[in-house]
Amino acid sequence: MxxxxxxxxxxxxxxxxxxxxxxxxxxxxxxxxxxxxxxxxxxxxxxxxxxxxxxxxxxxxxxxxxNVRFGYNDKIDAMYVNVTEANSGKTIRKIPTEHAMKMTEYFKEAIGMLFDKKE
CATH class of the missing domain: 1.20.5 (Single alpha-helices involved in coiled-coils or other helix-helix interfaces)
Structure with a gap:
């Protein structure tokens, strides 16, 4: 038992x-x-x-x-500054440049693929 x-x-x-x-x-x-x-x-x-x-x-x-305007790029989670010409509205300078923002986006994607992260 x-x-x-x-x-x-x-x-x-x-x-x-x-x-x-x-x-x-x-x-x-x-x-x-x-x-x-x-x-x-x-x-x-x-x-x-x-x-x-x-x-x-x-x-x-x-x-x-x-003639300064601010914006936000969702893809890289960063702000940018646009300086435009008063008469024509043509962009004089963008900080950071369009090329720099595209490179940042590319590197974020590459890091995500390599390390399986979103950032």
Whole structure:
């Protein structure tokens, strides 16, 4: 009889251990999902605040009657400055240059392929 009792206790211990491991794995997955959701919402808030800041800067530049405009490139997550000619609206200078922004985009993609990252 005692053999059955010991075997039963061992089985209960194994089941309890498995349940604990499953619970820990579930919590780890939930924690990872929560971190990812927080990161995504932070990026969305950052994007909104950047766009609002750029809009405000452009309004200020118009009030100062300058030919400087600000913008944001989503692909490289960076701001740029456009200096235009007053009469024709032709771009005099873009900082960083279009070429530099394309190179940055290319390198971000290359890093993503090499290291399996988005940045």
């Amino acid at each position: 005692e053999i059955f009792k010991v075997a039963s206790q061992q089985l209960d211990t194994q089941i309890s251990t498995q349940n604990t491991q499953n619970t820990q794995n579930t919590r780890a997955v939930e924690h990872t999902n929560n971190e990812q959701n927080t990161k995504n919402s932070t990026q969305t808030m950052d994007s909104k605040s950047v766009n609002e800041t750029i809009k405000k800067l452009n309004e200020d530049m118009q009030r100062l009657e300058t």
